[in-house]
Structure formats: structure tokens, C-alpha cells
Amino acid sequence: MSAILEATGLVKHFAMGSGLFARAAGVVKAVDGVSFAVGAGESHAIVGESGCGKSTVARLVLRLIEPTAGAVRLEGRDLLALAPAELRAARRHIQIVFQDPYGSLNPRMTVGQMLTEPLMLHEVVAPARRHERVAELLRVVGLQPDSAQRYPHEFSGGQRQRLAVARALAAEPRVIVCDEPVSALDVSIQAQILNLLADLQQRLGLAYVIISHDLAVVHHIATSVGVMYLGRFVESGPSDAVFERPKHPYTQALLSSVPVPEPGRRSRRIVLQGDVPSPLAPPSGCHFHPRCAHAIARCREEAPLAEAKADGGTVACHRWRELEAWNTAVTAGQGNRAALARLQAAFTRPFLPGESPPAVSVA
Numbered sequence: 001m002s003a004i005l006e007a008t009g010l011v012k013h014f015a016m017g018s019g020l021f022a023r024a025a026g027v028v029k030a031v032d033g034v035s036f037a038v039g040a041g042e043s044h045a046i047v048g049e050s051g052c053g054k055s056t057v058a059r060l061v062l063r064l065i066e067p068t069a070g071a072v073r074l075e076g077r078d079l080l081a082l083a084p085a086e087l088r089a090a091r092r093h094i095q096i097v098f099q100d101p102y103g104s105l106n107p108r109m110t111v112g113q114m115l116t117e118p119l120m121l122h123e124v125v126a127p128a129r130r131h132e133r134v135a136e137l138l139r140v141v142g143l144q145p146d147s148a149q150r151y152p153h154e155f156s157g158g159q160r161q162r163l164a165v166a167r168a169l170a171a172e173p174r175v176i177v178c179d180e181p182v183s184a185l186d187v188s189i190q191a192q193i194l195n196l197l198a199d200l201q202q203r204l205g206l207a208y209v210i211i212s213h214d215l216a217v218v219h220h221i222a223t224s225v226g227v228m229y230l231g232r233f234v235e236s237g238p239s240d241a242v243f244e245r246p247k248h249p250y251t252q253a254l255l256s257s258v259p260v261p262e263p264g265r266r267s268r269r270i271v272l273q274g275d276v277p278s279p280l281a282p283p284s285g286c287h288f289h290p291r292c293a294h295a296i297a298r299c300r301e302e303a304p305l306a307e308a309k310a311d312g313g314t315v316a317c318h319r320w321r322e323l324e325a326w327n328t329a330v331t332a333g334q335g336n337r338a339a340l341a342r343l344q345a346a347f348t349r350p351f352l353p354g355e356s357p358p359a360v361s362v363a
């Protein structure tokens with residue numbers, strides 16, 4: 001994959017307090033070494049509980065704030081090295097959709113004015129064609145062309161999020177960062193917006209960075225995932241590896257709280273104790289240790305490094321291999337039961353003509 005957007009070793013520390021007490025108040029390590037890449041037509045999801053640093057990553061990637069360390073490359077160009085004029089030009093290619101469709105749209109502008117603004121700023125189409133392009137943008141996000149004369153308050157939450165998507169699309173970006181794009185919407189509307197994003201991605205080859213505290217939201221759209229905890233990715237990699245074969249206890253806990261739609265598949269729910277600790281005073285060693293059911297003395301003393309997994313991606317846990325071996329032993333037991341169920345099913349219905357008996361191996 002050639003990456004359109006690449007973030008490498010992003011760090012953002014916020015100094016807390018001011019004046020005399022600045023030093024005493026300490027530093028919030030909101031983002032503490034985050035790397036990922038996303039190509040055309042792909043979505044990188046960043047998941048984790050509230051306060052773990054997701055929105056700070058979004059702001060860093062757009063260069064709305066300056067990083068303490070790290071690099072952001074857009075189509076190979078270092079965004080952080082660009083002069084203001086070049087940065088303005090590059091911004092055309094990376095747009096954002098925020099969580100709150102109420103706060104993020106200017107209430108004093110008509111929809112038409114709001115969509116014309118990026119067309120003018122980036123000289124996307126000739127002035128004579130702007131009117132037509134606004135109608136096109138509205139159509140693409142499933143709204144009536146006559147919406148252009150109306151104000152944001154005349155629309156529902158879901159429609160406003162469609163307007164926010166239309167505004168992001170106006171600049172003809174390569175990348176859209178979606179920060180909790182459906183969290184403020186009714187569940188019934190969430191799927192419509194996610195389907196719209198998926199459809200636009202397919203038609204336009206967009207790259208997405210999709211940020212959410214809700215794994216169910218990103219499950220279907222993500223090609224790769226970073227699971228964030230207190231400023232770091234504790235696990236990352238291709239979506240199917242992270243979602244189907246999670247290795248980190250935190251990922252396993254997050255996933256166990258997502259409903260399993262497949263009949264007959266029961267998941268063991270892991271209840272996460274307590275809240276995310278303050279990033280102002282993160283726990284020693286592995287940041288997750290106070291909430292981890294598998295923590296041992298080493299976890300309190302030594303921060304785990306990210307290690308490569310066989311199926312791609314990384315995991316940062318001292319005990320992941322040991323826990324994996326244990327989980328494999330448990331699922332092998334379930335495998336026996338599945339083989340037995342197939343065998344029983346084979347004997348409860350006659351074989352169809354030409355059908356051979358199922359191969360059943362009991363490992």
C-alpha cells in the first residue's frame with residue numbers, strides 16, 4: 001500500500017497550569033508516540049475510551065495544533081515542514097468532520113454560503129459553476145438541492161451531519177478525518193451516515209481516519225485499527241486481526257462489551273473496572289495495569305514495548321504470548337465441540353445426491 005497519510009511517532013504534551021505554578025502542575029501526555037498509515041479507499045480507525053487522546057491525534061494530523069514530536073506526511077510531503085501558504089494549499093486535501101453537527105456549522109450562514117466558501121478558498125471550480133457544484137454536493141450526500149437557501153437550524157441532526165460531510169467534500173480532499181462522526185446522533189440515524197461515508201469512500205477513493213469510542217461504529221468500515229489507551233496504541237493492525245483475534249487484554253475487554261450478532265456464538269463479557277486514569281498522573285509501568293485482570297508485578301514496574309504479531313500489527317503487553325497460548329487452548333476445546341456439532345448435523349439429515357460426507361477432524 002502506498003500511504004496517502006502517514007503519522008509517525010506523534011507526541012503531544014500539554015503543560016498544565018500557568019505562571020508560577022506551571023512547573024508544579026505537570027504535563028498531560030495526551031498523545032505519546034502514535035504511528036499509523038492509511039491509503040486510498042482505506043479507513044484507519046482509532047478506538048478507545050473518552051480522554052485517551054483520540055481528538056488530539058485528529059488535531060495533530062490536521063496540524064491544527066503543533067506536535068511535541070513526530071511527523072505527518074500527506075502524499076509524501078511533510079505537513080509540519082510546510083510554510084503557511086503551502087499548508088493552506090495542502091489543507092484542501094485533508095478535511096475533518098466533527099462529532100457535533102450543531103456546534104460545527106455556522107448558524108448565520110445559509111447552506112449555500114457554507115458550501116461555497118471552500119469552493120472559493122481552494123478555487124475548486126470556476127465562479128460560474130459554483131452554484132451547480134453546491135447542488136451536486138447536496139445531491140451526493142442525499143439532500144435536496146433547494147436546501148442551499150436554508151439555515152443549519154432548519155435541519156435534523158442526521159441532515160446536519162450530511163451537510164458537514166458535504167462541506168468536507170467540497171474541497172475535493174484525499175483524506176477525511178471523522179472524529180466521532182455519529183456519536184451525537186440517534187442510533188437509527190447512525191447507520192445512514194456510516195453507509196453514506198462508506199459509499200463516498202468507494203466512489204471517490206477517499207482515505208478515512210475514523211475516530212470513535214464505540215467499536216461497533218468502526219467495525220465494518222475499518223481496514224486497520226489502532227486501540228488507544230492513555231496516549232498510546234496498545235494494539236494495532238489489520239481490522240480482521242484486531243477484531244477477530246485481539247491479543248491485548250484491553251482490546252479483548254472493549255470487544256467483549258460489543259454485542260455479538262452471530263447466533264450460537266456467545267462471548268464472555270469482560271467488565272472493565274474503574275475509569276481511564278488521568279493522563280496527568282498515569283499509572284507506572286503498563287498504564288492499563290490497575291484495570292487489568294492479568295497484571296503481575298512486572299506490569300507495575302516496566303512499560304511494555306510494542307511487539308510485532310504474526311498476523312500483522314503490534315501489541316504492547318508483557319503477557320500477550322502467554323495469554324494467547326492459554327486462549328488457544330480454550331478455543332481448541334470449543335473446536336472439538338464444533339466438530340462434534342457438524343458430525344451430529346451430518347447424521348440428522350440425509351446426504352444429498354452427489355454430496356460426500358463432511359470431513360470432520362477432531363483435533
Ligand SMILES: Nc1ncnc2c1ncn2[C@@H]1O[C@H](COP(=O)(O)OP(=O)(O)O)[C@@H](O)[C@H]1O
Pocket residue numbers: 014028029030048049050051052053054055056057279
Ligand atoms: N488543550 C489542552 N490542554 C490541556 N489538556 C488537554 C488539551 N486538549 C486535550 N487535553 C487533555 O488530553 C487528554 C486527551 O484528550 P482528547 O484528545 O480530547 O481525548 P479523546 O478525544 O480520546 O476523548 C485529556 O486528558 C484532555 O483533558
Ligand code: SF4
Pocket residue numbers: 248249250286287288289290292293294295296299304316317318319320
Ligand atoms: S502488560 Fe500486564 S497489566 Fe498491561 S495489559 Fe499486559 S498483562 Fe495487563
Ligand SMILES: [Mg+2]
Pocket residue numbers: 054055056179
Ligand atoms: Mg474526542
